[in-house]
Amino acid sequence: MNAGATPRVVRELHDDILVVTINNPPVNALGVDVRRGLLEALETAATLAQVRAVLLVGAGRDFLGGADIREFGQPPQAPALPDVCNRIEASTKPVIAAIHGAALGGGLEVALAAHYRVALPSAKLGLPEVLLGLLPGAGGTQRTPRLVGARAALDLMLSGRHIGAKEALTLGLVDRIAEGDEPQDAGLAYARELLAQGAPLRRTCEATALADRAAQQAAIDAARAETAKKARGLFSPAKIVDAVQAALDLPFDEGLARERELFVECLDSPQRAGLVHAFFAERATAKSPELRGARPRPIHSVGVIGGGTMGAGIAVALLDAGLPVTMIERDEAALARGRANVAKVYDGLVVKGRMTADARAAVLARWQGSTAYDALAEVDLVIEAVFEEMAVKQAVFAQLERVCKPGAVLATNTSYLDIDRIAAGTARPADVIGLHFFSPANLMKLLEIVVPAQVAPDVVATAFELARRLRKTPVRAGVCDGFIGNRILAVYRQAADRMMEDGASPYQIDRAIRAFGYPIGPYEMADLAGGDIGWATRKRKAATRDPAARYVQIADRLCERGWFGQKTGRGFYLYPEGARSGTPDPEVEAIIAAERQRAGIAPRAFSDDEIVRRYLAAMINEGANVVDQGIALRPLDVDVTLLHGYAFPRYRGGPMKYADTVGLPQVLADIRRYAEEDPVFWRPSPLLVRLVEEGADFDSLNKTGVAHA
Numbered sequence: 001m002n003a004g005a006t007p008r009v010v011r012e013l014h015d016d017i018l019v020v021t022i023n024n025p026p027v028n029a030l031g032v033d034v035r036r037g038l039l040e041a042l043e044t045a046a047t048l049a050q051v052r053a054v055l056l057v058g059a060g061r062d063f064l065g066g067a068d069i070r071e072f073g074q075p076p077q078a079p080a081l082p083d084v085c086n087r088i089e090a091s092t093k094p095v096i097a098a099i100h101g102a103a104l105g106g107g108l109e110v111a112l113a114a115h116y117r118v119a120l121p122s123a124k125l126g127l128p129e130v131l132l133g134l135l136p137g138a139g140g141t142q143r144t145p146r147l148v149g150a151r152a153a154l155d156l157m158l159s160g161r162h163i164g165a166k167e168a169l170t171l172g173l174v175d176r177i178a179e180g181d182e183p184q185d186a187g188l189a190y191a192r193e194l195l196a197q198g199a200p201l202r203r204t205c206e207a208t209a210l211a212d213r214a215a216q217q218a219a220i221d222a223a224r225a226e227t228a229k230k231a232r233g234l235f236s237p238a239k240i241v242d243a244v245q246a247a248l249d250l251p252f253d254e255g256l257a258r259e260r261e262l263f264v265e266c267l268d269s270p271q272r273a274g275l276v277h278a279f280f281a282e283r284a285t286a287k288s289p290e291l292r293g294a295r296p297r298p299i300h301s302v303g304v305i306g307g308g309t310m311g312a313g314i315a316v317a318l319l320d321a322g323l324p325v326t327m328i329e330r331d332e333a334a335l336a337r338g339r340a341n342v343a344k345v346y347d348g349l350v351v352k353g354r355m356t357a358d359a360r361a362a363v364l365a366r367w368q369g370s371t372a373y374d375a376l377a378e379v380d381l382v383i384e385a386v387f388e389e390m391a392v393k394q395a396v397f398a399q400l401e402r403v404c405k406p407g408a409v410l411a412t413n414t415s416y417l418d419i420d421r422i423a424a425g426t427a428r429p430a431d432v433i434g435l436h437f438f439s440p441a442n443l444m445k446l447l448e449i450v451v452p453a454q455v456a457p458d459v460v461a462t463a464f465e466l467a468r469r470l471r472k473t474p475v476r477a478g479v480c481d482g483f484i485g486n487r488i489l490a491v492y493r494q495a496a497d498r499m500m501e502d503g504a505s506p507y508q509i510d511r512a513i514r515a516f517g518y519p520i521g522p523y524e525m526a527d528l529a530g531g532d533i534g535w536a537t538r539k540r541k542a543a544t545r546d547p548a549a550r551y552v553q554i555a556d557r558l559c560e561r562g563w564f565g566q567k568t569g570r571g572f573y574l575y576p577e578g579a580r581s582g583t584p585d586p587e588v589e590a591i592i593a594a595e596r597q598r599a600g601i602a603p604r605a606f607s608d609d610e611i612v613r614r615y616l617a618a619m620i621n622e623g624a625n626v627v628d629q630g631i632a633l634r635p636l637d638v639d640v641t642l643l644h645g646y647a648f649p650r651y652r653g654g655p656m657k658y659a660d661t662v663g664l665p666q667v668l669a670d671i672r673r674y675a676e677e678d679p680v681f682w683r684p685s686p687l688l689v690r691l692v693e694e695g696a697d698f699d700s701l702n703k704t705g706v707a708h709a
C-alpha cells in the first residue's frame, strides 16, 4: 500500500471481538493490500489475549467481490489468496463471516475458510470463476464439496450462478440468515452468541458432506458427462470436475495442491485472457464520453411505433423494466397483432411456470395501444421500429415532431439507415438518436447506441441510462451504413460467400466456423434468420453497388426459388417436416456448381484453417476500419458488439482481442496475401498497417483510443 493511502483492511476491537473490515471500493476485491491486511489482522487476533473471536465484514455494498481480476496475468504478489484462506481456517480463535451483497469467487472462499457464516438478505453468493475461464483457486474446489456435497458444489462452480441467502442456507453454505442491512451488527450478535455457547472451532476442511463416496462419485461422473456435452470448447469446466474429483480422492492438503496445479493451467490459458478481456470490455462500453457532465433526461413512459417482431420485442424489454408502453400501429388489425405479439411472450412464461397469471396481467396493464400518434403527447421517449425505408421513417419522425412534447427523446431502431439524415429532416435534431436493438429484442443483450452529429449529450446519456434499466450491454456507435455490427457482418459474410463460390461448400464453412467456437455457422444463421430479409436489402442496394466489385449470387439463386431457410423448409439446408437442424442439400450444391461455372471459376479446396483465417481476417480488418473512422470508440467496442450481437465465442474475447492473440503482423500478412487475388475486397485497413509498423496491438488503443484528425 502507498504511504498515506487509506488502509484497505481496518481492525477494531469491540469488547473481545476483533472486527476486521475490508474497505477496497468499489467491490472489495481481494487485491494484494487486502490480502496483506487480512493476514496482519489474523496475527493481531492471535497475539492479543483479549481477542476471543474475529468477525470479517465488508465495507460498502458488498462483502468481497472476489480476487482482483486485474492481477491475473501479472507477476504474483505474496501473500497468495489460498494462503490467506488457510490462515483464516487455522485460526485458533473462531472466525465469523458476516455476508451482505456480493460474496463471489475468492470472496466466498474467504467466507468458507471462516468457521461460521451469517448472511444478510442482500447476500449474493457464488463461485463465478468459470465465467472468467478459471476455477475457484483459493480452496473453493476442496472446501465447497466437503461442506455441501459434490453435486451442489459442482452446480455452483460449473454454472457460476449467484444464489441468495435463502438458497445458501438450504444448501448449508451459510449457517443462518440475519435480518437487516448492517453486517457488523448481525455479525457481532452472532459472534457473541457463539462465544456464549462455547461453540467449537468448526473447520470446513473437516466437514463431512463427501462421506458417502459412491453417491459423490456418481455426482462427479454425471457432471463430467454433462460438461463434455455442454461446455463446447471451454477449458476450465473439465478442470473444475477434476478438482472436485481430487476433493473426493485426496486428503485436504493434497487436494489443495492439485487445485493449485489446475488453477495455474486455467490462469495460463488464452481462454482466461479472452474472458477477462470480455469482462472489462463490457463494463468499459457502458461509459461514453457524453456521460461526463450530461445528466440523463427522466424516462417515465415510452412510445413504440410498430408492433412487428422488433417493435413487440422492444415493448417487452421496456415492460420488463417496469416502464409503461404506448404502442402505435397504422390500423386496429395491426395493433391487435402487435398486442398479441407482446402477450405471446408472457403467455409462454406462464405456460412454463416462470410467471403467474396475475403477474402477466399486471405487466400487460402497462401496455396500451393506439392508431393515433397523438397518444404519444406525454411520453418521454419514442422508439420507432417501422419498415426499414428512409421515406417511411421520415414520415414517422414528421408525426413525432408534431405530437411529442418538447424534450422527448426520439429514437430510431434502424439497422442501416443514415440517422443524420433522419435527424436533419426534423426541427429537433438534438433529440434524435439511434437505439439499435437485436432480435429477439427482449432477450438479446446488445444495444447499439448510434450517435448522430447533432444529438445533445444528455440524449446520449439518456440512452445509456435506458440501457442500464433494460439490463442491456450498450455500445456507442457512429453513423454509417450498418453501424458497428452489421457493417462488419456484411464484410465477413462476403468473405464466406467468396470462399463458397471459390470451392468451399456452405456445409464445410459452417463446420469450420463452429469448430472455431461459434454456436452456429453463417449459412445455418442465414437459414434461421430467413433469406428474404437479406435478399430485399441486396435488391435495394443493387443500384448503388460498385459494378467492378465481385458479387456472389448464390444466395439470390436460392431466394428466387423461394428457399428462405427454416421457415420455408429449405434454404442452404433441407429441413424435413418439423426438423430444426438442417441436412445438406445436393440441389444447393448443384446450384453452387452452376454459379461457379457461370462466373468462370475453377473450384479449389479450402482447409478448415484457411476458412477460419479468411473469415476472421475480413472481420478484423473491417473492425479496424470501424475504429479508425471513429464509428467505434475503441477496439473493445467492436469486441463487445460481436460478442453480444453476433455470437462471437466469448472465450476468445472478441475479434480484436483474438487478433492481438494471433498477432497483428500475421493477420496483416494474411490480408496482403489474399489481396494478391482480389485487391478490391482485401484492402488492408490503414489502422492495422499503422499498428503493425509501430509494433503495437489493438489493446494499446483500448486505453488511449485513436487520435482522429
Ligand code: 3H9
Pocket: 026, 027, 029, 062, 065, 066, 067, 068, 069, 070, 081, 082, 102, 104, 105, 106, 107, 109, 128, 129, 132, 134, 135, 136, 137, 138, 140, 280, 283, 284
Ligand atoms: C477469483 O476470485 C479467483 C479465486 O477463486 C482464486 C484466486 C487465487 N476485481 O460489475 P460492476 C470492478 S476470480 C477487480 O460494474 P455491479 C469492475 O470492473 C473473481 N475489479 O458493478 C467495475 O470497475 P469500473 C471472482 C472488479 O455492482 C467496478 O468494479 N469474482 C472486480 O454491477 C464495478 O463493477 C467475480 O467474478 C474484481 N473481482 O456488480 C466477480 N469485480 O467501475 C466479478 C468488479 O472501473 N464481479 N470489479 O468499470 C461481479 O460480478 C460484479 O462486479 C459485482 C458487482 C456483482 C461484484
